[in-house]
Amino acid sequence: MRIDSIEKLNRWRAECRRAFEAPKRKVTICRGESCLANGSEEVFDEFKRLVAEKSPSGLAVESVCKTGCHGFCSQGPLVIIEPDGTLYTKVKKSHVAQIIDDTLIGGKVLDRLLYVNPQPEEKIADYHKIPFLARQQRISLRNCGLIDPHQISDSIAVGGYAALSKVLTTMTPQQVIDEVAKSNMRGRGGAGFPTGRKWATCAGVESDVRYVICNGDESTPGAFSDCTTMGSDPHSVLEGMIICAYAVGSSQGYIYVREEYPLAVVTLQKAIDQAREHGLLGNNILGTALCFDINISRGGGAFVSGESSALMRSVAGEIAEPQARYVRSAVKGLHDKPTVLNNVETFATIPVIIERGADWFAAIGTQKSSGTKAFSLTGKVNNPGLVEVPMGTPLREIIFDIGGGIPGGRKFKAVQTGGPLGGCLPEDKLDMPVDFDSLTEAGSLMGSGSLVVMDDRTCMVDVARFYLGYLASESCGKCVTCREGLYQLHRLCTKVTKGEATEADLSLMERLAQTIQKASLCALGQSGPNPFLSTIKYFRDEYLAHVRDRKCPGGVCRSMITYVINDDCIGCLACLRGCPVGAITGEKKQKHVIDQVKCDRCGSCHAVCRYEAIDIV
Amino acid sequence: MSVLRREGIDVPVLCHHEAIEPCGSCRLCTVEITKDGWGGWKRHVTSCLYPAEEGLVVVTHSPELIEIRRNILDLYLARCPQSEVIQKMAEEYGLYKTSYETIPDGDNCIMCYACTRICEVLGKSAISAVMRGHKKVIAPPFGEQPPDCIGCLSCAHICPTDVIAWKDDDGCRTIWNKPFELISCSRCGKKTITREFADYLIGKRNLPRDYFTVCDDCKRQDLALKMGALVDRAKEVAI
Numbered sequence A: 001m002r003i004d005s006i007e008k009l010n011r012w013r014a015e016c017r018r019a020f021e022a023p024k025r026k027v028t029i030c031r032g033e034s035c036l037a038n039g040s041e042e043v044f045d046e047f048k049r050l051v052a053e054k055s056p057s058g059l060a061v062e063s064v065c066k067t068g069c070h071g072f073c074s075q076g077p078l079v080i081i082e083p084d085g086t087l088y089t090k091v092k093k094s095h096v097a098q099i100i101d102d103t104l105i106g107g108k109v110l111d112r113l114l115y116v117n118p119q120p121e122e123k124i125a126d127y128h129k130i131p132f133l134a135r136q137q138r139i140s141l142r143n144c145g146l147i148d149p150h151q152i153s154d155s156i157a158v159g160g161y162a163a164l165s166k167v168l169t170t171m172t173p174q175q176v177i178d179e180v181a182k183s184n185m186r187g188r189g190g191a192g193f194p195t196g197r198k199w200a201t202c203a204g205v206e207s208d209v210r211y212v213i214c215n216g217d218e219s220t221p222g223a224f225s226d227c228t229t230m231g232s233d234p235h236s237v238l239e240g241m242i243i244c245a246y247a248v249g250s251s252q253g254y255i256y257v258r259e260e261y262p263l264a265v266v267t268l269q270k271a272i273d274q275a276r277e278h279g280l281l282g283n284n285i286l287g288t289a290l291c292f293d294i295n296i297s298r299g300g301g302a303f304v305s306g307e308s309s310a311l312m313r314s315v316a317g318e319i320a321e322p323q324a325r326y327v328r329s330a331v332k333g334l335h336d337k338p339t340v341l342n343n344v345e346t347f348a349t350i351p352v353i354i355e356r357g358a359d360w361f362a363a364i365g366t367q368k369s370s371g372t373k374a375f376s377l378t379g380k381v382n383n384p385g386l387v388e389v390p391m392g393t394p395l396r397e398i399i400f401d402i403g404g405g406i407p408g409g410r411k412f413k414a415v416q417t418g419g420p421l422g423g424c425l426p427e428d429k430l431d432m433p434v435d436f437d438s439l440t441e442a443g444s445l446m447g448s449g450s451l452v453v454m455d456d457r458t459c460m461v462d463v464a465r466f467y468l469g470y471l472a473s474e475s476c477g478k479c480v481t482c483r484e485g486l487y488q489l490h491r492l493c494t495k496v497t498k499g500e501a502t503e504a505d506l507s508l509m510e511r512l513a514q515t516i517q518k519a520s521l522c523a524l525g526q527s528g529p530n531p532f533l534s535t536i537k538y539f540r541d542e543y544l545a546h547v548r549d550r551k552c553p554g555g556v557c558r559s560m561i562t563y564v565i566n567d568d569c570i571g572c573l574a575c576l577r578g579c580p581v582g583a584i585t586g587e588k589k590q591k592h593v594i595d596q597v598k599c600d601r602c603g604s605c606h607a608v609c610r611y612e613a614i615d616i617v
Numbered sequence B: 001m002s003v004l005r006r007e008g009i010d011v012p013v014l015c016h017h018e019a020i021e022p023c024g025s026c027r028l029c030t031v032e033i034t035k036d037g038w039g040g041w042k043r044h045v046t047s048c049l050y051p052a053e054e055g056l057v058v059v060t061h062s063p064e065l066i067e068i069r070r071n072i073l074d075l076y077l078a079r080c081p082q083s084e085v086i087q088k089m090a091e092e093y094g095l096y097k098t099s100y101e102t103i104p105d106g107d108n109c110i111m112c113y114a115c116t117r118i119c120e121v122l123g124k125s126a127i128s129a130v131m132r133g134h135k136k137v138i139a140p141p142f143g144e145q146p147p148d149c150i151g152c153l154s155c156a157h158i159c160p161t162d163v164i165a166w167k168d169d170d171g172c173r174t175i176w177n178k179p180f181e182l183i184s185c186s187r188c189g190k191k192t193i194t195r196e197f198a199d200y201l202i203g204k205r206n207l208p209r210d211y212f213t214v215c216d217d218c219k220r221q222d223l224a225l226k227m228g229a230l231v232d233r234a235k236e237v238a239i
Helices: A006-021 A033-037 A040-057 A093-105 A152-157 A162-170 A173-182 A195-204 A225-232 A234-248 A262-277 A308-315 A344-356 A358-362 A395-402 A436-441 A460-474 A480-497 A503-519 A523-527 A530-538 A540-548 A574-578 A604-608 B002-006 B063-079 B084-092 B114-121 B154-158 B195-205 B216-238
Strands: A026-030 A063-067 A079-082 A086-088 A115-117 A122-124 A211-216 A252-258 A293-299 A339-343 A372-379 A385-390 A412-417 A424-426 A450-455 A563-565 A614-616 B030-035 B043-046 B056-059 B128-130 B137-139 B166-169 B172-175 B178-184 B191-194
Touching: A006 A152, A006 A162, A026 A040, A033 A040, A033 A225, A040 A063, A040 A093, A079 A093, A086 A093, A152 A234, A152 A262, A162 A234, A162 A344, A173 A195, A173 A234, A173 A344, A173 A358, A195 A234, A195 A339, A211 A225, A211 A234, A211 A308, A211 A344, A225 A234, A225 A262, A225 A344, A225 A372, A225 A385, A234 A252, A234 A262, A234 A339, A234 A344, A252 A262, A252 A308, A262 A293, A293 A308, A308 A339, A339 A344, A344 A358, A372 A395, A385 A395, A395 A412, A395 A450, A412 A460, A424 A460, A424 A530, A460 A480, A460 A530, A460 A540, A480 A503, A480 A523, A480 A540, A480 B063, A503 A523, A503 A530, A503 A540, A503 B063, A530 A540, A574 A604, A604 A614, B030 B063, B063 B084, B114 B154, B178 B195, B191 B195
Parallel strands: A026 A063, A211 A252, A211 A339, A252 A293, A372 A450
Antiparallel strands: A026 A079, A079 A086, A115 A122, A372 A385, A412 A424, A412 A450, A563 A614, B030 B043, B030 B056, B128 B137, B166 B172, B172 B178, B178 B191
16 A cells, blocks of 8 residues: 555554554563564464464453564563553463463463562562663654564554654755754764764765665674664664655665674565555655665674774675775765765654654753663673663663662672773763763763673673774774784783783783774774773773782683682582583582692682582682 | 875885875874864874865874884784884884784785785776784685786785785796786797786777787887987988
């Protein structure tokens, strides 16, 4: 069905809304990546089967449907029973029959499948009252978990393409650019360049062709907000891109997605096909003069492909290597034509800015960074997942109030923001309001918005070594400072973790890090030493402990630690059985002993011991 | 860079050559720039890539820049300790030994892309950079004999550290492990260029088919004889 006028779209929306809201009693099952990996597809099939089986005998369930990701990934697979909004977590296929019998037929809440809040410890049944979700303010993730991403009708029902029809009927391209500029929106890709200014620059350049590219590369390990947005609410991204195309006068768009996001690619392609079929993409969108189409460009998954000039080379079919840019890509980008390149989150936010107005958006967040930001919370935290909060929210609130704090009541040590290129911030930065500028000032980055939480059993030198190793192997190898510099920095850092380094090595590392920062070609190189620079800035003591005392305070670096069994050992044999090198000896119910010569310090005994009987010294 | 060279200001560089587009890979020509309207803001750019303009203030030899170049050469020394070019440049900056561990089984390649860029300029792109990070190497496709290579030796000649091995032996040239037959001059028998290179130039420049059958020396000799004959005729006429 082709929608060739705004009136038709409105009529269709009314139909979709009726269909979406009609089933009062329904079961929704999350099909986000994490829930799928834990078997949500099986759960869905089982629900479908049993509901069909039991419907004739009076089971009143009107709909069993899939939704996109809720971002509450640690608790998946998630099942929500409407209209009460009861959330069941970690649901398995075997639980389904009982959910149907007890909850859907019996009307009772199943206690053991409820979410347990860590602090204060209590069971919460109502989806909307869970602090992790209730304390967020979702703009770019607004529809994630609410709709089925494979159904355009769901998107339309919750207001998809309404901003587009507003733009096409009541605004000129210049007004759209002005509105985005007024909202103070800064690009969510990491650098925080004002989106309105980027659009205005692109629109202001004389050219026959202009491109709109959506950066869905999200190459940062530990970041998954763009993946979720593309996979759970693809139409918001498409709508944002169409609005941008109208504003800057483009007729061709690309979404650059990495090959490692197969679900996102499938969902996006389906969304594009549906949008084309309904006349929301292609020639004469909604019966107006606007012609714009979007194609998916799949990337090979190199970290550097997320850098704008490398990304454009990759879209053009060349090797993804950054180019030195002294001219902005908004002036000379893909195929040397003016190009707007924005991140998934940016495009997904645009429709809301248009609909609710720039002033509303600018009032959220801080003065210099308006709006909200989606963070991918991972690491040593009770509720890893997606968190969207207003800019300026302190890290403490994100990690402790929303994320539920550190598991096992351990002590917080550091949080790594912005992915591998970002830095590690210590405890005294926890109350810092998070926005683009405050993070940069603290020696870290907003980047992709990933937050990796670390507890006191983390060695900061080892963390720096890990990230430097990653960056050295992901360096494109074009310029010498990044290629050779990060490689040498990683080698030196490895030397520190092996206990072979001296203080002279530390000063050599600092000198080298500064050169890499100053002389590298692209942002990967320039920010490459950040993991080292931020850890040595905030955790210099740990480096010195490694170098001077040959001690690893975090108890991680193998060459400097010894595992010893203390008197709490009850002789349960768990560590003995688990030791891969057979270094542990002992009898049942007697204290075990570790042979230090055989022990290769893998830590498996420490991991399996439930009695805290193994010390790291 | 060209402005600096015109003004006789010496900034070290390894990856730049007039015949090819700059790419900014060696970072040695990094300079500091600022401008009146920038409110004191300074940035580091490579002079090979940054376009010179009116009013641009360029610092080429501050202690900071010298330190940057020294550190870069230190990295190069770890990469190619055997390269005389690098050794000489490093000595100018007071470096005789690298501060880092030298890279095991490293060669003298500094990954400046001069070879791949000149090959691209010639229109062949027979070799390319493969892999990434410090494992990156210049190689023909799949490590096999490059099908597009015409044996012109441009890559070997432009290489700043003379890394690309080639040899001419008994009418046969080998480069990138690919053997080529050299054309002999039909007069003197001297070996000139490869058959593939000759064919490529004839096709590209629209030259006559037999253009390369006689070598340059013999052509010059021909020309000299013709000129000599002309001079003799002119003398005769004058007498």
